[in-house]
Amino acid sequence: DVQMTQSPSSVSASVGDRVTISCRASQGISFWLAWYQQKPGKAPKLLIYEASSLRRGVPSRFSGSVTGTEFTLTISNLQPEDFATYYCQQTNSLPLTFGGGTKVLIK
Amino acid sequence: QVQLVESGGGVVQPGGSLRLSCVVSGFTFNNDGMHWVRQAPGKGLEWVAFIGYDGRKTYYADSVKGRFTISRDNSRNTLHVQMDRLRAEDTAIYYCVTDRGNSGTYLTDTWGQGTLVTVSS
Numbered sequence: 001d002v003q004m005t006q007s008p009s010s011v012s013a014s015v016g017d018r019v020t021i022s023c024r025a026s027q028g029i030s031f032w033l034a035w036y037q038q039k040p041g042k043a044p045k046l047l048i049y050e051a052s053s054l055r056r057g058v059p060s061r062f063s064g065s066v067t068g069t070e071f072t073l074t075i076s077n078l079q080p081e082d083f084a085t086y087y088c089q090q091t092n093s094l095p096l097t098f099g100g101g102t103k104v105l106i107k
Numbered sequence: 108q109v110q111l112v113e114s115g116g117g118v119v120q121p122g123g124s125l126r127l128s129c130v131v132s133g134f135t136f137n138n139d140g141m142h143w144v145r146q147a148p149g150k151g152l153e154w155v156a157f158i159g160y161d162g163r164k165t166y167y168a169d170s171v172k173g174r175f176t177i178s179r180d181n182s183r184n185t186l187h188v189q190m191d192r193l194r195a196e197d198t199a200i201y202y203c204v205t206d207r208g209n210s211g212t213y214l215t216d217t218w219g220q221g222t223l224v225t226v227s228s
Contacts, residue, residue, distance in 0.1 A: 036152075043219065046214075049214055087151065091214050095169075
């Protein structure tokens with residue numbers, strides 16, 4: 001199984017800040033990685049797929065990139081509605097595996 | 108728009124059974140694979156099972172293999188998971204999720220609101 005290591009587990013930031021979240025795969029998954037946002041009491045929402053493709057309707061302040069097996073989610077100009085937990089997930093093969101999550105907190 | 112509505116959650120004793128259902132609308136159900144993903148209280152996300160568009164292919168997480176059975180009824184736009192020999196560690200919110208992957212890969216695209224399963228005596 002592909003292990004996904006996500007960091008940090010939490011980050012404190014202010015409105016307008018730039019936040020970066022990292023995710024590393026234990027083996028090569030090419031660009032087959034997705035990012036999700038989850039707010040308390042709600043289901044996760046897909047933000048980015050294939051490492052850097054923005055899902056329709058997701059604000060452009062969200063972006064994704066990949067270097068080797070290291071993936072990054074960047075939130076530019078953090079907005080109040082962005083305070084949530086973010087998960088990475090490898091979509092290359094079953095079993096699908098998720099990172100442990102990153103909680104973005106208000107500073 | 109795409110809608111997925113899960114039902115069937117509840118409280119069950121260890122060793123018991125439960126069947127979850129997910130009724131979908133807003134897309135051509137029999138074109139897409141489907142997943143179940145769960146989330147234990149206060150914890151992260153765990154993929155549970157996948158079924159192909161026609162029900163012929165099924166895959167399971169090791170943690171539920173031999174105890175859970177995923178199925179679908181394309182005539183009723185409904186996804187199911189039969190959960191047997193339930194354990195306390197199966198306590199979680201269970202989400203029904205569409206698959207929009209291609210070229211042999213997967214993508215958990217749209218998620219239902221989830222249904223809570225509690226395994227407790």
